[in-house]
Structures are given as C-alpha cells and as structure tokens.
Amino acid sequence: MAIAAQPQMPRVWRAETKPHKFCPGCGHGIVLKALGEAIDALDIQERTIFGCDIGCSLLSWDFFNLDTVQTHHGRTTPVLVGIKRARPELVVVSYMGDGGAYAIGAQHLVSSASRNDLVTIIVVNNTVYAMTGGQMAPTTLPGQKTETTPYGRDARLTGRPILGPELVAAIAPPGAYVARGSIANIVQLKNFIQKGLQNQLEGRGIAFIEALSSCPTNWHTNAAATWRFVEKEMTAYFPVGELRTPEEKPSGRFQEVPPYES
Amino acid sequence: MSVTFKAITTENGKGLFHLFPALCKGCGLCIEKCPVDTIGWAKQLGAFGTPVVEPGHGKPCIACKKCQLVCPDAAIWIERRDGKGRDTSLTAAPEKHVQHK
Ligand SMILES: Cc1ncc(C[n+]2csc(CCOP(=O)(O)OP(=O)(O)O)c2C)c(N)n1
Ligand code: SF4
Ligand code: SF4
Ligand code: SF4
Ligand SMILES: [Mg+2]
Numbered sequence: 001m002a003i004a005a006q007p008q009m010p011r012v013w014r015a016e017t018k019p020h021k022f023c024p025g026c027g028h029g030i031v032l033k034a035l036g037e038a039i040d041a042l043d044i045q046e047r048t049i050f051g052c053d054i055g056c057s058l059l060s061w062d063f064f065n066l067d068t069v070q071t072h073h074g075r076t077t078p079v080l081v082g083i084k085r086a087r088p089e090l091v092v093v094s095y096m097g098d099g100g101a102y103a104i105g106a107q108h109l110v111s112s113a114s115r116n117d118l119v120t121i122i123v124v125n126n127t128v129y130a131m132t133g134g135q136m137a138p139t140t141l142p143g144q145k146t147e148t149t150p151y152g153r154d155a156r157l158t159g160r161p162i163l164g165p166e167l168v169a170a171i172a173p174p175g176a177y178v179a180r181g182s183i184a185n186i187v188q189l190k191n192f193i194q195k196g197l198q199n200q201l202e203g204r205g206i207a208f209i210e211a212l213s214s215c216p217t218n219w220h221t222n223a224a225a226t227w228r229f230v231e232k233e234m235t236a237y238f239p240v241g242e243l244r245t246p247e248e249k250p251s252g253r254f255q256e257v258p259p260y261e262s
Numbered sequence: 263m264s265v266t267f268k269a270i271t272t273e274n275g276k277g278l279f280h281l282f283p284a285l286c287k288g289c290g291l292c293i294e295k296c297p298v299d300t301i302g303w304a305k306q307l308g309a310f311g312t313p314v315v316e317p318g319h320g321k322p323c324i325a326c327k328k329c330q331l332v333c334p335d336a337a338i339w340i341e342r343r344d345g346k347g348r349d350t351s352l353t354a355a356p357e358k359h360v361q362h363k
Contacts, residue, residue, distance in 0.1 A: 005269040005280040007336040016265040018285060019309045019335055025289030029334025186331050216289065223290030 010036025021059035027213030038194035055097035074105010126215040134218025175205030178244035182212035275322025285337035288312030292329035
C-alpha cells in the first residue's frame with residue numbers, strides 16, 4: 001500500500017515538535033537539518049547528547065530525539081565536555097550562537113580549543129544577537145546596521161568582526177577539525193559537521209564548525225535579500241572551507257598530547 | 263507518539279510537489295532557489311497564517327529538490343514522477359522515517 005506523503009525530516013528530528021520554534025526563513029532550521037542528516041548518516045542517535053546555549057539556539061531544546069541540555073552563554077561547551085569525560089562512549093554536540101561563543105562566553109571556547117577537548121562545536125553565525133532583538137555582535141560586518149549600530153558598524157570604534165574558526169585553528173593542537181560552512185551549501189555543511197562528529201568518534205580532538213546563517217527577522221530582509229546577504233556579503237568576509245583537518249603532522253610548539261579520554 | 267502531516271500535492275513537470283501547510287511558514291527561501299522559477303505563492307495559508315507555496319508559476323519542475331533541501335521547516339517533499347532517485351536526496355526516503363518515543 002502506498003504511504004501517504006510525509007515530510008522528509010532527518011530521523012533524529014522530533015516530528016511532534018514541528019513546526020519548530022524558529023522564525024520563518026531562520027537559518028537555524030537549515031543548520032539543524034544538516035546536523036540531523038550527519039547524525040543519521042553516522043547512526044549515532046542513541047548515544048548523542050545535544051547541548052544548546054542562551055540565544056535563539058535554545059529554541060532547539062525540544063528539536064531532536066536526543067537527550068538535551070540547555071546552558072548559559074558559551075558554557076554549553078564545558079558542560080558537554082564534562083559529560084564526555086564522565087561518559088566517554090557518548091557523542092557530545094555543543095550548539096551555540098556567535099554572541100554566546102565569541103563574546104559573552106568566549107573564554108570557554110578558547111580553553112576547550114587549547115585543551116583539544118573531545119567535543120563537536122557548532123556555532124551559528126547570523127551576525128547579530130538575534131534573540132534579544134538584533135544588537136551588534138562580534139561578527140557584525142563593517143557598515144552593517146543593527147539595533148545598536150544604527151549608522152552601520154564602525155570598525156575603528158568597535159573593531160573588525162571576529163573570525164571564529166581562524167581563532168580556533170590558530171590555537172588548537174594537531175588532531176583538531178575546523179571548518180566554516182554555510183546554509184547556502186547544505187550538503188557541504190552536512191559533510192563538515194559529519195567530519196566533525198567523526199573526529200570526536202575517533203578520539204582525535206576538538207571539532208569546530210561555524211555555519212553562516214540567516215536571521216531575516218532582525219536583518220529585516222525578504223527571501224531574496226536574505227540569500228544575498230549570506231551568499232555575497234557574509235561569504236566575502238567569512239571564507240567558507242576547511243581550516244584544519246586531523247591528518248596534519250604535529251609540528252613546532254605543539255607537543256604530542258593526546259586528548260583527555262577519562 | 264507518531265504524528266502525520268497533510269500534504270497538498272501538485273503535479274508539475276518531472277515532480278510531484280508535496281507541500282505540508284502545517285509546516286510552511288511562508289518565508290520564500292525556496293522560491294528564490296528554484297532554478298526554473300516555478301514556485302510562487304498559493305491561496306492556502308500555512309503555519310503562521312501566511313500564504314504557502316506551490317509550483318506552476320514558471321517553467322516545469324525539473325525535480326532537482328533544491329526547494330526541499332533549503333526549506334528550514336521540511337515543508338516540501340519533491341517526489342520524482344518517474345519514481346527514480348528516491349534515496350539520492352539529502353534526506354531519507356519516507357519508508358525509513360522511524361518515529362521514536
Ligand atoms: C551574561 C548575559 N549577558 C546577556 C544576556 C542577554 N542575551 C540573551 S541571548 C543574547 C544574544 C545571543 O546571541 P547569539 O549567541 O548570537 O545567538 P542568536 O540569538 O543570534 O542565535 C543576549 C545578549 C544574557 N542572557 N546573559
Ligand atoms: S530572531 Fe533570527 S535567529 Fe532568532 S529565530 Fe528568528 S530568525 Fe532565527
Ligand atoms: S524540485 Fe527544483 S525545479 Fe522543482 S520546484 Fe523544487 S527547486 Fe524548482
Ligand atoms: S516551503 Fe519552506 S522554504 Fe518555502 S516558503 Fe514554506 S517554509 Fe519557506
Ligand atoms: Mg547570533
């Protein structure tokens with residue numbers, strides 16, 4: 001008997017909580033689709049723990065059929081690293097916004113990177129503090145108008161946008177996996193996330209993936225302008241691609257210190 | 263607990279365009295990504311009381327599934343009318359969609 005047409009959600013998505021809580025056109029839904037596909041592909045649903053941060057990422061607290069914890073700005077990473085150390089057989093995913101990861105809770109990202117913690121971190125870069133109404137974030141582009149930069153971000157006053165993956169790539173020891181993807185290329189983003197989960201499964205080190213994402217609500221953009229901002233303006237400043245892969249040879253100042261595995 | 267969604271199914275070109283109004287938030291991201299510009303606004307309303315989308319506004323659908331891929335709300339499923347390529351999409355085939363408790 002033919003099965004009535006049903007939505008093609010990743011298996012790990014929790015269908016009864018859909019439609020999800022994100023706004024129309026929000027990139028979070030696309031990133032979480034890529035993450036869901038990666039979890040499905042690796043067949044790790046039964047042992048994956050999902051952590052979300054303060055910010056719009058927390059709207060994903062009931063998104064998956066996964067044990068989920070919600071913590072404070074940037075603390076999602078150390079909370080999940082703690083879970084990983086207590087239960088090394090689990091796979092832990094830390095899901096944060098750019099504000100939580102690069103400003104309000106940045107110290108945790110820096111510490112995890114230098115320790116090469118076994119955690120897969122996904123940072124959704126939408127260039128604003130979205131949940132609180134679209135204020136300037138560390139990632140706001142020069143000249144970009146936000147609630148707190150009504151005349152456009154002045155880089156002389158507030159600095160240049162933070163390059164998260166470049167920062168992590170610069171301090172993480174060998175074994176790290178670091179990449180930047182985009183909602184404009186979902187298959188590539190899914191592959192980056194899958195490699196990031198694989199890195200943790202193989203015990204090689206930290207995995208960090210930034211996803212260029214959209215926030216039409218705070219950008220005040222229609223669909224065409226939303227895609228244009230992600231694909232043209234964001235991509236011009238934030239290059240998409242892999243920055244670190246675990247195959248590289250340890251060199252220079254890095255001693256061979258394997259990641260902590262309880 | 264399992265949950266099902268009602269589809270509005272429209273035949274167009276090479277595709278069966280299944281749209282789930284309870285999921286569609288009317289963001290328009292799919293409209294912008296369709297290579298043949300066949301997607302446009304429909305009369306029916308979706309999750310937020312805004313118009314949902316339908317094919318038939320441009321050239322015939324080539325069943326490339328780009329709209330399905332970009333939809334943040336999984337509100338579109340493109341089925342090929344020739345029945346081919348069911349497993350080649352980024353997302354799994356419906357038979358494999360297992361509901362967990
Ligand atoms: C210590 C602290 N400062 C400020 C806030 C207010 N606050 C809540 S969410 C948020 C912005 C989060 O932005 P981001 O991490 O980029 O996530 P987004 O909402 O953009 O996805 C802020 C500033 C807070 N909750 N805690
Ligand atoms: S405010 Fe922006 S980031 Fe938050 S749910 Fe809405 S579109 Fe997404
Ligand atoms: S499958 Fe491709 S051609 Fe058909 S409606 Fe979707 S985007 Fe357009
Ligand atoms: S089908 Fe999806 S992408 Fe298209 S308007 Fe509806 S919610 Fe947006
Ligand atoms: Mg943000």
